[in-house]
Amino acid sequence: MIRAVSEALVDVIHQNTPDLGDWVALHSLNSADSGPDTTKAALALLAVAPHPHLVNRPLVERAAGLVRAPLALRLHYLVTVFGAHDEAQTKIARIVQVFHTTPIIDRSMLQPPLSTAVDSIAVRLLSPSAEERNQIWSTLGRPGRLALFYEVDVAPVEVIEREGAGRVRTHRVGYEVLA
Template identity: 25%
Template sequence: MTNPLAIAAVTAVFKDLLENRLVSDLITTSVGDVSVTALPPDRISIGTDERAQINLFLYQVTQNRNADWTSRELRQHRSQLTGEALSKKLPLALDLHYLLTVYGAKDFQTEILLGYVMQLLHDTSILTQDSIYTALKNASTVNISSVLSQALARVSISDLAQQIGQIKISPEFFNMEETSKIWSILQTQYRPSIGYQVSMVVIDSQSQNNI
């Protein structure tokens, strides 16, 4: 059964990708120490306290446009693998929409960070089950007192990675009107940002009713 932790798990995997593949010696040489967070933008320190930072914020969840047939295919496949009866309810097939924002107090820091981010996610648009497992394992051990670590401690990380399977990351480019609406809703000062869609997170029904 696909775990309801799938949404948080995908955010953790995305954050881990940025931390371990982007915040490298090369980018540190260019802009100094860089932190990666997954916070609402209004909780990021800006102005005199601003630092080089990449923030990942899940701002919207939508149903995948191929949800009906994809969910049926996945459900049949998992039933064959596990031998479990099919539930009456189709699993939720979701797309996660993230706002990725860069911060910096010095000239050109934000431009450099944004360029590195976009290049990385262009080159690494598909995350495999193995990379998902590694990222979740890291997330569960880096800070064992965190909310996510405690949640992951209650499940099998191997099973969770297998259930997520594979995710695709693709850019979403906003026009000025869309950008203005998003930042008006967030009620914080604008910083350079880009949208990314992660497809497809599947969450099975918890119903025990079987076909």
């Protein structure tokens, strides 16, 4: 599902900027990987964390019985452009505009299997400190660039199908008379 969320973000950008064509691509931004296309914006997944408000959800009913609820994840992204600085500013502004206009991406804008797993995903612009930005670029092994940082909720991770806990169907109380 994580890849599906990443692809959904790219799709939303492309749907809302038809004049630019397919101008955003998924990329790790790691210096060990091939360089990103300088004509495209790069969307990179930086971190995956459990959603703090959804970690202790109750069991859910499945064919195998009661199982743990899907794990809700919070995904952290970086978006940057490796072209000329003026072009980067223009394209970064378009991405801000898209996610400011559409901060909640509902099921109708999502593709299966993501559209069947969630009602919506929320996209929030983050503002990391200068030190945090420097740490990110250092970890990636690249010099710092103009970039956007987003936090995205919710990417559900289903439980691997195993035998569930089942349900109590009848209660029976028996007794004996002791001599």
